[in-house]
Amino acid sequence: MKQAFHIVAIQTRGPGLYEFTDEAESFVRTEKVESGLLTCFVRHTSASLLIQENADPDVQKDLQDFFAWLAKSGPRFRHTAEGPDDMPSHIRSALTQTSIGIPVQQGRLVLGTWQGIYLFEHRDAPHRREVMLHILG
Amino acid sequence: MKQAFHIVAIQTRGPGLYEFTDEAESFVRTEKVESGLLTCFVRHTSASLLIQENADPDVQKDLQDFFAWLAKSGPRFRHTAEGPDDMPSHIRSALTQTSIGIPVQQGRLVLGTWQGIYLFEHRDAPHRREVMLHILG
Amino acid sequence: MKQAFHIVAIQTRGPGLYEFTDEAESFVRTEKVESGLLTCFVRHTSASLLIQENADPDVQKDLQDFFAWLAKSGPRFRHTAEGPDDMPSHIRSALTQTSIGIPVQQGRLVLGTWQGIYLFEHRDAPHRREVMLHILG
Numbered sequence: 001m002k003q004a005f006h007i008v009a010i011q012t013r014g015p016g017l018y019e020f021t022d023e024a025e026s027f028v029r030t031e032k033v034e035s036g037l038l039t040c041f042v043r044h045t046s047a048s049l050l051i052q053e054n055a056d057p058d059v060q061k062d063l064q065d066f067f068a069w070l071a072k073s074g075p076r077f078r079h080t081a082e083g084p085d086d087m088p089s090h091i092r093s094a095l096t097q098t099s100i101g102i103p104v105q106q107g108r109l110v111l112g113t114w115q116g117i118y119l120f121e122h123r124d125a126p127h128r129r130e131v132m133l134h135i136l137g
Numbered sequence: 138m139k140q141a142f143h144i145v146a147i148q149t150r151g152p153g154l155y156e157f158t159d160e161a162e163s164f165v166r167t168e169k170v171e172s173g174l175l176t177c178f179v180r181h182t183s184a185s186l187l188i189q190e191n192a193d194p195d196v197q198k199d200l201q202d203f204f205a206w207l208a209k210s211g212p213r214f215r216h217t218a219e220g221p222d223d224m225p226s227h228i229r230s231a232l233t234q235t236s237i238g239i240p241v242q243q244g245r246l247v248l249g250t251w252q253g254i255y256l257f258e259h260r261d262a263p264h265r266r267e268v269m270l271h272i273l274g
Numbered sequence: 275m276k277q278a279f280h281i282v283a284i285q286t287r288g289p290g291l292y293e294f295t296d297e298a299e300s301f302v303r304t305e306k307v308e309s310g311l312l313t314c315f316v317r318h319t320s321a322s323l324l325i326q327e328n329a330d331p332d333v334q335k336d337l338q339d340f341f342a343w344l345a346k347s348g349p350r351f352r353h354t355a356e357g358p359d360d361m362p363s364h365i366r367s368a369l370t371q372t373s374i375g376i377p378v379q380q381g382r383l384v385l386g387t388w389q390g391i392y393l394f395e396h397r398d399a400p401h402r403r404e405v406m407l408h409i410l411g
């Protein structure tokens with residue numbers, strides 16, 4: 001049984017989806033894992049993970065608009081000290097994923113044809129985000 | 138350490154929850170894994186996964202109605218080329234799961250008494266969906 | 275390859291977030307796993323899991339208010355036999371997590387500085403909840 005870790009560092013420039021499918025695939029290839037499980041884990045509570053369509057860029061814009069709308073439609077927030085975009089960011093993170101497991105078969109992630117792996121940045125200001133990749137195979 | 142893969146193929150007939158708990162349990166039994174981790178991964182972005190109550194069928198109808206309502210309550214969509222039900226499907230997928238990990242103990246999934254594993258179909262037209270099962274044990 | 279299981283039992287006192295980060299960390303230490311994957315799995319459909327900020331308690335109150343508001347804003351429910359708070363609880367569970375995988379590196383969970391692991395209780399009445407921890411390393 002083999003294990004390996006890799007940190008994906010993503011410099012964000014405001015809210016939106018930042019794809020890292022290639023870096024994840026490349027990590028699996030470099031580690032030469034034939035069969036196993038890749039875990040992607042985001043080490044933040046105001047950015048999250050999402051597997052979504054990587055074909056039409058409008059899908060990403062619509063997703064972003066929807067989550068922006070939703071997190072601001074509820075009751076008024078108490079937690080405002082870190083800025084008006086902080087609490088909506090926690091909510092959007094809670095509604096999506098902190099951790100995603102993806103099986104590896106024949107040396108490749110078993111993603112469907114249109115699936116891409118994304119960091120979902122929710123804060124307005126630029127941030128350096130870390131996604132921990134862990135492979136077990 | 139043992140690994141095995143199995144594809145659950147589900148022919149859907151419109152939006153709703155399609156249970157595959159039995160097929161997942163049967164895969165674990167067939168592979169004779171005593172302790173381990175089962176990962177369920179859906180290879181689509183307009184269908185998703187959900188663990189929910191398998192007792193009262195009304196729970197499933199209420200869940201479906203809620204997610205249908207929610208995905209249509211937000212801002213207007215740009216991505217409409219694949220039909221009016223496509224973008225709401227991506228949103229409903231983003232709000233639920235693409236991947237679920239379930240521990241296996243004493244040869245059985247550690248599901249609670251009322252928990253069932255479901256494919257959540259979001260598109261109106263029938264689709265052939267694939268859920269990849271991967272066991273590590 | 276080593277495996278171990280541990281049940282976190284949490285007695286809840288109404289809706290809210292109940293942290294169990296310390297018990298999860300302690301399980302990893304006790305099992306002396308240097309590298310691996312911890313899976314947290316909740317065996318219920320009206321309580322769920324969430325990784326969120328453990329600094330300002332107001333974040334938790336705002337999260338709880340948001341999810342309470344959201345689950346009650348949709349269409350009317352059919353499933354009411356188990357009380358008016360049961361169906362909203364299933365919805366709040368569906369919108370958050372049943373299972374979370376967290377890599378272990380150098381003997382520690384790779385959580386970010388502000389991340390805590392929580393059971394999210396959705397029912398009004400007190401419940402005894404079980405979270406199954408499984409480590410593979």
